[in-house]
Amino acid sequence: MIARPAFSLVAVLLALALCVPGRARAEAPQATVPVAATAPPIDAAKPADAAKPADKSMDFDLFADGTKKPASPGLDLRLTSPNQNPELIARISRRRRLILQLHQGFGFATLIVLAATVVVGQLNYVDKYSGDFTNRYATPHEALATVATVLFAADAGLALFAPTAYKKPIRADAALVHKIMMGVAAAGFITEVILGPLTAAKGGDLNQRSLALGHVVTGYVTFASMLGGYLAYVF
Amino acid sequence: MRTTMAFICTMLFAARGHADGQVNLSVKTDESRVTYHIVHKFHKVDGVSKKVEGRVRILPTGVAQVAIRVPVESFDSENVNRDEHMKETVEAAKFPIVEVKATGDGMTMPTTFPSTMTKNMTAQVTFHGISHTIEIPVTVVFLAANKVVATTSFPISLDAYKVARPSLLFVKIDDAMKLDASLTLVQ
Numbered sequence: 001m002i003a004r005p006a007f008s009l010v011a012v013l014l015a016l017a018l019c020v021p022g023r024a025r026a027e028a029p030q031a032t033v034p035v036a037a038t039a040p041p042i043d044a045a046k047p048a049d050a051a052k053p054a055d056k057s058m059d060f061d062l063f064a065d066g067t068k069k070p071a072s073p074g075l076d077l078r079l080t081s082p083n084q085n086p087e088l089i090a091r092i093s094r095r096r097r098l099i100l101q102l103h104q105g106f107g108f109a110t111l112i113v114l115a116a117t118v119v120v121g122q123l124n125y126v127d128k129y130s131g132d133f134t135n136r137y138a139t140p141h142e143a144l145a146t147v148a149t150v151l152f153a154a155d156a157g158l159a160l161f162a163p164t165a166y167k168k169p170i171r172a173d174a175a176l177v178h179k180i181m182m183g184v185a186a187a188g189f190i191t192e193v194i195l196g197p198l199t200a201a202k203g204g205d206l207n208q209r210s211l212a213l214g215h216v217v218t219g220y221v222t223f224a225s226m227l228g229g230y231l232a233y234v235f
Numbered sequence: 236m237r238t239t240m241a242f243i244c245t246m247l248f249a250a251r252g253h254a255d256g257q258v259n260l261s262v263k264t265d266e267s268r269v270t271y272h273i274v275h276k277f278h279k280v281d282g283v284s285k286k287v288e289g290r291v292r293i294l295p296t297g298v299a300q301v302a303i304r305v306p307v308e309s310f311d312s313e314n315v316n317r318d319e320h321m322k323e324t325v326e327a328a329k330f331p332i333v334e335v336k337a338t339g340d341g342m343t344m345p346t347t348f349p350s351t352m353t354k355n356m357t358a359q360v361t362f363h364g365i366s367h368t369i370e371i372p373v374t375v376v377f378l379a380a381n382k383v384v385a386t387t388s389f390p391i392s393l394d395a396y397k398v399a400r401p402s403l404l405f406v407k408i409d410d411a412m413k414l415d416a417s418l419t420l421v422q
Contacts, residue, residue, distance in 0.1 A: 062290035
């Protein structure tokens with residue numbers, strides 16, 4: 001007596017379940033399929049080749065939001081500023097790239113001239129305090145030091161004043177190492193610009209050799225910093 | 236009797252889901268990543284994005300439809316200057332998304348877990364505003380009925396996508412850029 005209505009209910013549910021078109025589910029891509037219903041979810045009996053050509057086309061939108069904006073929170077696609085349009089950013093990028101190409105060229109030239117300055121400076125020191133005191137290296141050293149300083153200043157200017165198209169957060173990376181090393185090199189250049197002429201002007205003084213030694217050491221530190229900054233960036 | 240009815244109803248709906256349903260999976264962002272690999276004469280660079288968004292739909296016909304997208308800005312090569320340079324060259328402001336749409340057939344759910352399946356899929360890679368269709372190998376590891384890990388690795392040509400290859404010390408990077416993806420998909 002009790003079982004009859006129950007079986008009737010089951011029969012009705014069975015009929016309803018089988019009558020609901022499967023397409024209604026297929027049209028709702030975001031619907032969550034219960035885990036229990038998904039093992040296995042594919043009709044393995046159907047060969048893959050039987051798939052409709054439309055199924056295998058790329059004409060589908062699984063995100064179904066019609067936009068290119070990721071739906072996940074926290075995926076901020078904004079670039080430098082929402083007010084800047086892509087064309088403006090492209091123009092800034094092109095200008096930046098040109099400036100940074102020059103920066104690389106100037107940097108490489110500075111490194112070579114600075115190496116020559118250090119070598120000739122060392123020869124000058126040896127000549128002056130341990131050698132024949134011919135003074136033949138003094139002028140080449142001054143000339144090289146002047147060129148190196150001008151190149152470095154120009155190179156630093158290019159780096160500092162290059163426009164930035166995209167945000168660059170400060171973080172511990174090779175770029176930061178490069179900047180720190182170049183900062184040390186800049187301090188070295190400033191020291192040398194003061195210490196060089198000061199040492200030269202102290203001719204005959206007892207402390208000239210000490211100043212000259214300090215000048216030589218600062219030169220080496222400056223060169224090492226610049227080389228380190230260069231290597232950190234390249235490798 | 237009520238228990239029996241509930242069981243029958245559950246089985247009934249489960250069976251219907253198996254017969255004509257489709258499977259929808261979503262990328263679990265915190266467990267997924269896409270990596271690019273580029274080669275320069277002096278060094279190799281890897282850029283990783285952990286902001287992957289993606290969906291997969293497995294149709295009753297066995298066809299899998301995949302859509303993955305990654306914001307160009309999200310790639311991190313552990314050098315802010317290099318990342319900034321990358322954004323310039325791929326025009327991130329104009330083309331902020333790298334998108335991959337792929338389809339493949341013969342996708343069947345295993346009966347035991349974990350289980351591994353390797354398939355070739357046809358993928359449309361949209362990058363720098365240009366789309367190219369290529370074949371990519373995909374390895375799918377079914378960890379459970381509701382958790383899948385898919386991995387793929389394939390090269391693309393930067394020139395084919397009209398990307399002005401960046402240079403360091405006036406030496407350009409290689410044309411081939413390898414893309415790796417490791418995606419954890421859940422229901």
